[in-house]
Amino acid sequence: MPSPLLQATAARSRPPHQLLVPTVADRESPPPDSGQVAGWRQPGGRRAGNDSTAEISSSRGSMFRRLLSTAAAARRPPPIRVALTESSGRGVFATRPIAAGELLHSAQPLVSHPSRSLLHEVCYSCLRRRNGGSGGDGDDSSGSCYFCGDACREHAKGFRNIEKNADWSLFDEHCSSRGLKYPYMVKRLACMVISGAVSADCLDILQPAHLHQGTLTEMEEEFELLDDIFRKAGFQEEVTTFLTREWYINVLARIRINAFRIELVATSYEDLLSSAVALVACDAAVGNAVYMLPSFYNHDCDPNTHIVWLETADARLKALCDIEEGEELRICYIDASMDVDARQKILADGFGFQCRCLRCLSGD
Numbered sequence: 001m002p003s004p005l006l007q008a009t010a011a012r013s014r015p016p017h018q019l020l021v022p023t024v025a026d027r028e029s030p031p032p033d034s035g036q037v038a039g040w041r042q043p044g045g046r047r048a049g050n051d052s053t054a055e056i057s058s059s060r061g062s063m064f065r066r067l068l069s070t071a072a073a074a075r076r077p078p079p080i081r082v083a084l085t086e087s088s089g090r091g092v093f094a095t096r097p098i099a100a101g102e103l104l105h106s107a108q109p110l111v112s113h114p115s116r117s118l119l120h121e122v123c124y125s126c127l128r129r130r131n132g133g134s135g136g137d138g139d140d141s142s143g144s145c146y147f148c149g150d151a152c153r154e155h156a157k158g159f160r161n162i163e164k165n166a167d168w169s170l171f172d173e174h175c176s177s178r179g180l181k182y183p184y185m186v187k188r189l190a191c192m193v194i195s196g197a198v199s200a201d202c203l204d205i206l207q208p209a210h211l212h213q214g215t216l217t218e219m220e221e222e223f224e225l226l227d228d229i230f231r232k233a234g235f236q237e238e239v240t241t242f243l244t245r246e247w248y249i250n251v252l253a254r255i256r257i258n259a260f261r262i263e264l265v266a267t268s269y270e271d272l273l274s275s276a277v278a279l280v281a282c283d284a285a286v287g288n289a290v291y292m293l294p295s296f297y298n299h300d301c302d303p304n305t306h307i308v309w310l311e312t313a314d315a316r317l318k319a320l321c322d323i324e325e326g327e328e329l330r331i332c333y334i335d336a337s338m339d340v341d342a343r344q345k346i347l348a349d350g351f352g353f354q355c356r357c358l359r360c361l362s363g364d
Protein backbone atom coordinates (compact mmCIF):
# COMPACT_ATOMS: atom_id res chain seq x y z
CA MET A 1 0.00 0.00 0.00
CA PRO A 2 2.55 1.56 0.01
CA SER A 3 7.12 8.41 -4.23
CA PRO A 4 3.71 6.86 -3.28
CA LEU A 5 2.63 10.23 -2.24
CA LEU A 6 3.35 11.88 -5.53
CA GLN A 7 1.98 8.88 -7.34
CA ALA A 8 -1.13 8.91 -5.21
CA THR A 9 -1.68 12.54 -6.03
CA ALA A 10 -1.11 11.92 -9.70
CA ALA A 11 -3.44 8.93 -9.65
CA ARG A 12 -6.20 10.97 -8.09
CA SER A 13 -6.59 12.99 -11.23
CA ARG A 14 -7.64 9.87 -13.18
CA PRO A 15 -10.92 8.02 -12.92
CA PRO A 16 -10.43 5.28 -10.30
CA HIS A 17 -10.86 2.43 -12.79
CA GLN A 18 -8.10 3.73 -15.03
CA LEU A 19 -5.32 3.98 -12.50
CA LEU A 20 -1.94 3.52 -14.08
CA VAL A 21 0.56 1.37 -12.32
CA PRO A 22 3.72 3.32 -11.49
CA THR A 23 6.79 2.39 -13.43
CA VAL A 24 9.10 2.32 -10.44
CA ALA A 25 8.71 0.53 -7.16
CA ASP A 26 6.13 2.77 -5.61
CA ARG A 27 6.45 4.15 -2.11
CA GLU A 28 3.60 3.42 -0.89
CA SER A 29 -2.47 -2.28 4.45
CA PRO A 30 -7.17 -5.43 7.10
CA PRO A 31 -8.95 -4.11 10.02
CA PRO A 32 -7.79 -3.64 13.55
CA ASP A 33 -6.56 -6.83 15.11
CA SER A 34 -8.50 -9.13 12.85
CA GLY A 35 -5.46 -10.94 11.56
CA GLN A 36 -2.58 -10.35 9.24
CA VAL A 37 -2.31 -9.85 5.57
CA ALA A 38 -0.03 -12.60 4.48
CA GLY A 39 0.08 -15.41 1.96
CA TRP A 40 -1.87 -18.42 3.10
CA ARG A 41 0.07 -20.99 1.12
CA GLN A 42 3.30 -22.00 2.71
CA PRO A 43 6.54 -21.79 0.79
CA GLY A 44 8.83 -24.46 -0.44
CA GLY A 45 11.26 -23.51 2.31
CA ARG A 46 15.00 -22.87 2.30
CA ARG A 47 17.23 -24.74 -0.06
CA ALA A 48 19.76 -27.02 1.56
CA GLY A 49 23.36 -25.83 1.59
CA ASN A 50 26.22 -27.83 0.00
CA ASP A 51 29.97 -28.20 0.49
CA SER A 52 31.54 -28.98 -2.85
CA THR A 53 33.57 -26.19 -4.46
CA ALA A 54 32.07 -26.96 -7.87
CA GLU A 55 28.59 -26.75 -6.44
CA ILE A 56 29.42 -23.56 -4.59
CA SER A 57 30.81 -21.98 -7.72
CA SER A 58 27.83 -23.09 -9.80
CA SER A 59 25.50 -21.83 -7.12
CA ARG A 60 27.37 -18.50 -7.13
CA GLY A 61 27.02 -18.38 -10.92
CA SER A 62 23.30 -19.00 -10.76
CA MET A 63 22.95 -16.53 -7.92
CA PHE A 64 24.76 -13.95 -10.05
CA ARG A 65 22.47 -14.66 -13.00
CA ARG A 66 19.44 -14.31 -10.74
CA LEU A 67 20.86 -11.07 -9.36
CA LEU A 68 21.20 -9.71 -12.88
CA SER A 69 17.71 -10.80 -13.90
CA THR A 70 16.30 -9.36 -10.66
CA ALA A 71 18.06 -6.07 -11.36
CA ALA A 72 16.69 -6.09 -14.91
CA ALA A 73 13.20 -6.92 -13.61
CA ALA A 74 13.46 -4.06 -11.14
CA ARG A 75 13.92 -1.63 -14.06
CA ARG A 76 10.79 -2.85 -15.84
CA PRO A 77 7.32 -1.62 -14.91
CA PRO A 78 5.51 -4.03 -12.60
CA PRO A 79 3.39 -6.53 -14.59
CA ILE A 80 0.16 -5.32 -13.07
CA ARG A 81 -2.61 -2.78 -13.54
CA VAL A 82 -5.42 -1.56 -11.31
CA ALA A 83 -8.90 -1.90 -12.80
CA LEU A 84 -12.50 -2.39 -11.77
CA THR A 85 -13.53 -5.92 -10.84
CA GLU A 86 -17.04 -7.27 -11.30
CA SER A 87 -17.99 -7.33 -7.65
CA SER A 88 -15.11 -6.25 -5.40
CA GLY A 89 -14.48 -2.64 -6.39
CA ARG A 90 -11.04 -2.00 -7.78
CA GLY A 91 -8.50 -4.81 -7.99
CA VAL A 92 -5.05 -5.62 -9.35
CA PHE A 93 -4.65 -7.63 -12.57
CA ALA A 94 -1.70 -9.34 -14.28
CA THR A 95 -0.64 -7.66 -17.53
CA ARG A 96 1.40 -10.72 -18.63
CA PRO A 97 1.94 -14.30 -17.52
CA ILE A 98 3.69 -14.34 -14.15
CA ALA A 99 5.79 -17.21 -12.82
CA ALA A 100 5.42 -18.64 -9.34
CA GLY A 101 7.77 -16.88 -6.93
CA GLU A 102 8.21 -13.79 -9.12
CA LEU A 103 8.67 -10.52 -7.30
CA LEU A 104 5.90 -8.35 -8.79
CA HIS A 105 6.85 -5.08 -7.19
CA SER A 106 7.85 -3.54 -3.92
CA ALA A 107 6.27 -0.67 -2.07
CA GLN A 108 7.33 1.74 0.64
CA PRO A 109 4.85 2.84 3.29
CA LEU A 110 2.85 6.03 2.89
CA VAL A 111 2.73 6.10 6.65
CA SER A 112 3.84 3.61 9.26
CA HIS A 113 4.31 3.35 13.01
CA PRO A 114 6.11 0.86 15.24
CA SER A 115 4.21 -1.08 17.88
CA ARG A 116 4.13 1.05 21.04
CA SER A 117 5.83 -1.64 23.10
CA LEU A 118 8.76 -1.73 20.65
CA LEU A 119 9.67 1.96 20.44
CA HIS A 120 13.21 1.20 21.61
CA GLU A 121 13.49 -2.06 19.69
CA VAL A 122 12.28 -1.09 16.24
CA CYS A 123 13.40 1.79 14.01
CA TYR A 124 10.93 4.67 14.27
CA SER A 125 11.18 5.19 10.52
CA CYS A 126 11.65 1.88 8.66
CA LEU A 127 10.59 -0.57 11.43
CA ARG A 128 13.86 -2.51 11.22
CA ARG A 129 14.60 -4.46 14.41
CA ARG A 130 17.38 -3.05 16.61
CA ASN A 131 19.60 -6.11 16.37
CA GLY A 132 19.65 -5.66 12.60
CA GLY A 133 23.17 -4.26 13.04
CA SER A 134 23.12 -1.66 10.30
CA GLY A 135 25.51 0.63 12.17
CA GLY A 136 25.13 4.28 13.05
CA ASP A 137 22.12 3.44 15.12
CA GLY A 138 20.93 4.85 18.40
CA ASP A 139 18.16 6.43 20.37
CA ASP A 140 16.62 9.65 19.25
CA SER A 141 18.01 12.70 21.10
CA SER A 142 14.80 12.81 23.14
CA GLY A 143 15.37 9.18 24.12
CA SER A 144 11.78 8.29 23.28
CA CYS A 145 12.42 6.24 20.17
CA TYR A 146 15.17 4.55 18.17
CA PHE A 147 16.56 5.02 14.65
CA CYS A 148 18.55 2.31 12.87
CA GLY A 149 20.80 4.81 11.11
CA ASP A 150 21.35 8.34 9.85
CA ALA A 151 19.29 7.80 6.68
CA CYS A 152 16.20 6.89 8.71
CA ARG A 153 16.82 9.72 11.17
CA GLU A 154 17.05 12.12 8.23
CA HIS A 155 13.97 10.65 6.54
CA ALA A 156 11.94 11.12 9.73
CA LYS A 157 13.32 14.57 10.49
CA GLY A 158 10.31 16.50 9.17
CA PHE A 159 7.57 14.78 11.15
CA ARG A 160 9.83 14.13 14.14
CA ASN A 161 10.61 17.86 14.53
CA ILE A 162 6.89 18.62 14.57
CA GLU A 163 6.16 15.77 16.96
CA LYS A 164 8.89 16.84 19.38
CA ASN A 165 7.28 20.26 19.80
CA ALA A 166 4.18 18.89 21.51
CA ASP A 167 3.36 16.99 24.68
CA TRP A 168 1.84 13.63 23.68
CA SER A 169 1.39 12.15 27.16
CA LEU A 170 -2.42 12.44 27.20
CA PHE A 171 -2.70 11.05 23.68
CA ASP A 172 -0.38 8.14 24.50
CA GLU A 173 -2.29 7.40 27.68
CA HIS A 174 -5.61 7.50 25.83
CA CYS A 175 -4.42 5.11 23.11
CA SER A 176 -2.49 2.71 25.31
CA SER A 177 -5.31 2.34 27.87
CA ARG A 178 -7.65 1.38 25.01
CA GLY A 179 -5.15 -0.70 23.05
CA LEU A 180 -5.45 1.62 20.03
CA LYS A 181 -2.70 1.62 17.40
CA TYR A 182 -4.08 3.36 14.33
CA PRO A 183 -4.41 6.82 15.97
CA TYR A 184 -0.60 6.84 16.18
CA MET A 185 -0.51 6.60 12.40
CA VAL A 186 -2.96 9.49 12.08
CA LYS A 187 -0.83 11.52 14.48
CA ARG A 188 2.26 10.78 12.38
CA LEU A 189 0.42 11.63 9.19
CA ALA A 190 -0.73 14.93 10.72
CA CYS A 191 2.90 15.74 11.62
CA MET A 192 3.99 14.78 8.08
CA VAL A 193 1.36 17.11 6.60
CA ILE A 194 2.39 19.98 8.89
CA SER A 195 6.03 19.42 7.94
CA GLY A 196 5.09 19.64 4.26
CA ALA A 197 6.21 16.07 3.50
CA VAL A 198 2.80 14.96 2.19
CA SER A 199 -0.51 16.51 1.24
CA ALA A 200 -3.47 16.20 3.59
CA ASP A 201 -5.45 14.26 0.97
CA CYS A 202 -2.76 11.66 0.24
CA LEU A 203 -4.91 8.74 1.44
CA ASP A 204 -8.16 9.92 -0.13
CA ILE A 205 -7.90 7.51 -3.06
CA LEU A 206 -8.06 4.49 -0.75
CA GLN A 207 -11.31 2.78 0.15
CA PRO A 208 -12.67 3.83 3.57
CA ALA A 209 -14.23 1.48 6.12
CA HIS A 210 -17.92 1.81 6.97
CA LEU A 211 -18.09 3.23 10.46
CA HIS A 212 -20.69 2.65 13.14
CA GLN A 213 -21.92 5.49 15.31
CA GLY A 214 -20.00 4.16 18.34
CA THR A 215 -16.76 4.14 16.37
CA LEU A 216 -17.43 7.65 15.09
CA THR A 217 -17.93 8.91 18.62
CA GLU A 218 -14.62 7.35 19.71
CA MET A 219 -12.85 8.91 16.74
CA GLU A 220 -14.29 12.33 17.58
CA GLU A 221 -12.86 12.02 21.07
CA GLU A 222 -9.44 11.16 19.67
CA PHE A 223 -9.62 14.07 17.28
CA GLU A 224 -10.41 16.52 20.11
CA LEU A 225 -7.36 15.25 21.95
CA LEU A 226 -5.06 15.55 18.94
CA ASP A 227 -6.38 18.99 18.04
CA ASP A 228 -5.94 20.17 21.62
CA ILE A 229 -2.34 18.95 21.71
CA PHE A 230 -1.42 20.89 18.56
CA ARG A 231 -3.20 23.99 19.88
CA LYS A 232 -1.42 23.83 23.24
CA ALA A 233 1.90 23.35 21.44
CA GLY A 234 1.25 26.70 19.76
CA PHE A 235 1.08 25.59 16.12
CA GLN A 236 -0.25 28.39 13.97
CA GLU A 237 -3.68 27.88 12.49
CA GLU A 238 -2.37 28.25 8.92
CA VAL A 239 -0.43 25.00 9.21
CA THR A 240 -3.21 23.03 10.87
CA THR A 241 -6.25 24.14 8.83
CA PHE A 242 -6.49 20.62 7.33
CA LEU A 243 -6.88 19.18 10.84
CA THR A 244 -10.65 18.93 11.11
CA ARG A 245 -12.93 16.28 12.58
CA GLU A 246 -13.79 15.17 9.01
CA TRP A 247 -10.12 14.84 8.07
CA TYR A 248 -9.37 12.74 11.15
CA ILE A 249 -12.32 10.40 10.56
CA ASN A 250 -11.66 10.09 6.81
CA VAL A 251 -8.02 9.21 7.37
CA LEU A 252 -8.68 6.76 10.18
CA ALA A 253 -11.48 5.07 8.18
CA ARG A 254 -8.96 4.46 5.38
CA ILE A 255 -6.20 3.30 7.70
CA ARG A 256 -8.58 0.82 9.36
CA ILE A 257 -9.26 -1.01 6.14
CA ASN A 258 -5.91 -0.67 4.43
CA ALA A 259 -3.31 -0.97 7.22
CA PHE A 260 -1.04 -3.98 7.20
CA ARG A 261 0.29 -5.55 10.33
CA ILE A 262 4.01 -5.85 9.62
CA GLU A 263 5.65 -9.13 10.51
CA LEU A 264 9.25 -9.24 9.43
CA VAL A 265 10.44 -12.49 7.95
CA ALA A 266 13.68 -13.88 9.36
CA THR A 267 15.46 -14.71 6.15
CA SER A 268 18.64 -14.41 4.15
CA TYR A 269 19.33 -12.28 1.12
CA GLU A 270 19.39 -15.41 -0.99
CA ASP A 271 15.79 -16.13 -0.03
CA LEU A 272 14.78 -12.87 -1.59
CA LEU A 273 16.30 -13.96 -4.87
CA SER A 274 14.93 -17.44 -4.69
CA SER A 275 11.80 -18.25 -6.64
CA ALA A 276 10.57 -20.07 -3.56
CA VAL A 277 8.30 -17.91 -1.47
CA ALA A 278 10.24 -16.53 1.46
CA LEU A 279 8.25 -17.19 4.56
CA VAL A 280 10.67 -18.89 6.85
CA ALA A 281 9.94 -17.68 10.34
CA CYS A 282 7.90 -14.71 11.41
CA ASP A 283 8.59 -12.60 14.46
CA ALA A 284 5.74 -10.84 16.19
CA ALA A 285 4.42 -7.69 14.52
CA VAL A 286 6.86 -4.78 14.58
CA GLY A 287 4.23 -2.22 13.65
CA ASN A 288 1.65 -1.18 11.08
CA ALA A 289 1.83 0.57 7.73
CA VAL A 290 -0.37 1.81 4.91
CA TYR A 291 0.79 1.58 1.31
CA MET A 292 -0.67 2.80 -1.94
CA LEU A 293 -0.56 0.06 -4.57
CA PRO A 294 -0.88 -2.91 -2.19
CA SER A 295 -4.13 -1.34 -0.94
CA PHE A 296 -5.78 -2.24 -4.25
CA TYR A 297 -5.27 -5.98 -3.87
CA ASN A 298 -8.52 -7.78 -3.05
CA HIS A 299 -8.81 -10.78 -0.77
CA ASP A 300 -8.96 -14.51 -1.48
CA CYS A 301 -8.78 -17.30 1.12
CA ASP A 302 -6.61 -19.25 -1.36
CA PRO A 303 -4.55 -16.37 -2.74
CA ASN A 304 -2.26 -16.32 -5.76
CA THR A 305 -0.09 -13.51 -4.36
CA HIS A 306 1.34 -12.59 -1.00
CA ILE A 307 3.29 -9.87 0.73
CA VAL A 308 6.66 -10.41 2.33
CA TRP A 309 8.51 -8.05 4.63
CA LEU A 310 12.16 -8.83 5.05
CA GLU A 311 14.15 -6.44 7.25
CA THR A 312 12.02 -3.30 6.95
CA ALA A 313 8.47 -2.11 6.32
CA ASP A 314 9.11 -2.11 2.56
CA ALA A 315 6.54 -4.56 1.19
CA ARG A 316 7.38 -7.10 -1.52
CA LEU A 317 4.51 -8.54 -3.50
CA LYS A 318 5.27 -12.04 -4.75
CA ALA A 319 3.38 -14.54 -6.90
CA LEU A 320 2.52 -17.74 -5.04
CA CYS A 321 1.80 -19.73 -8.21
CA ASP A 322 1.86 -19.32 -11.99
CA ILE A 323 -0.59 -16.59 -12.95
CA GLU A 324 -2.13 -15.97 -16.37
CA GLU A 325 -2.29 -12.64 -18.13
CA GLY A 326 -5.53 -10.85 -17.18
CA GLU A 327 -6.00 -12.87 -13.97
CA GLU A 328 -6.81 -10.90 -10.83
CA LEU A 329 -4.04 -10.92 -8.23
CA ARG A 330 -5.37 -11.49 -4.74
CA ILE A 331 -3.79 -11.67 -1.32
CA CYS A 332 -5.18 -13.13 1.90
CA TYR A 333 -6.13 -10.49 4.48
CA ILE A 334 -6.44 -12.89 7.40
CA ASP A 335 -5.06 -16.05 8.93
CA ALA A 336 -6.37 -18.43 6.29
CA SER A 337 -5.81 -21.49 8.47
CA MET A 338 -9.10 -20.68 10.21
CA ASP A 339 -12.23 -22.55 9.20
CA VAL A 340 -14.69 -21.11 6.75
CA ASP A 341 -17.11 -19.75 9.38
CA ALA A 342 -14.38 -17.93 11.30
CA ARG A 343 -12.97 -16.49 8.09
CA GLN A 344 -16.37 -15.31 6.92
CA LYS A 345 -17.05 -13.64 10.26
CA ILE A 346 -13.75 -11.76 10.38
CA LEU A 347 -14.03 -10.62 6.78
CA ALA A 348 -17.63 -9.45 7.29
CA ASP A 349 -16.94 -7.69 10.61
CA GLY A 350 -13.57 -6.25 9.72
CA PHE A 351 -13.81 -5.57 6.01
CA GLY A 352 -17.54 -5.46 5.37
CA PHE A 353 -17.79 -8.13 2.68
CA GLN A 354 -18.92 -11.68 2.30
CA CYS A 355 -16.12 -13.76 0.83
CA ARG A 356 -17.26 -15.73 -2.20
CA CYS A 357 -13.88 -17.16 -3.19
CA LEU A 358 -13.75 -20.74 -4.52
CA ARG A 359 -12.43 -22.01 -1.20
CA CYS A 360 -15.29 -20.46 0.78
CA LEU A 361 -17.87 -21.60 -1.78
CA SER A 362 -16.56 -25.16 -1.46
CA GLY A 363 -17.01 -24.92 2.33
CA ASP A 364 -13.31 -25.64 3.00
Ligand SMILES: C[S@@+](CC[C@H](N)C(=O)[O-])C[C@H]1O[C@@H](n2cnc3c(N)ncnc32)[C@H](O)[C@@H]1O
Pocket residue numbers: 029087088089090091206207257258295296297298299300351352353354355356357
Ligand atom coordinates in the same frame (compact mmCIF):
# COMPACT_ATOMS: atom_id res chain seq x y z
C1 LIG B 1 -7.96 -3.09 0.82
S1 LIG B 1 -9.41 -2.79 -0.08
C2 LIG B 1 -9.10 -3.58 -1.62
C3 LIG B 1 -9.30 -2.65 -2.80
C4 LIG B 1 -10.72 -2.20 -2.98
N1 LIG B 1 -11.47 -3.18 -3.76
C5 LIG B 1 -10.78 -0.84 -3.65
O1 LIG B 1 -11.57 -0.63 -4.58
O2 LIG B 1 -10.03 0.04 -3.20
C6 LIG B 1 -10.48 -3.89 0.77
C7 LIG B 1 -11.91 -3.79 0.34
O3 LIG B 1 -12.09 -4.35 -0.98
C8 LIG B 1 -13.28 -5.12 -1.04
N2 LIG B 1 -12.92 -6.54 -1.21
C9 LIG B 1 -11.69 -7.07 -1.07
N3 LIG B 1 -11.71 -8.38 -1.33
C10 LIG B 1 -12.98 -8.70 -1.61
C11 LIG B 1 -13.65 -9.93 -1.95
N4 LIG B 1 -12.99 -11.08 -2.04
N5 LIG B 1 -14.99 -9.89 -2.18
C12 LIG B 1 -15.68 -8.71 -2.08
N6 LIG B 1 -15.10 -7.53 -1.76
C13 LIG B 1 -13.77 -7.52 -1.53
C14 LIG B 1 -14.00 -4.93 0.29
O4 LIG B 1 -14.86 -3.83 0.16
C15 LIG B 1 -12.85 -4.59 1.22
O5 LIG B 1 -13.27 -3.87 2.34
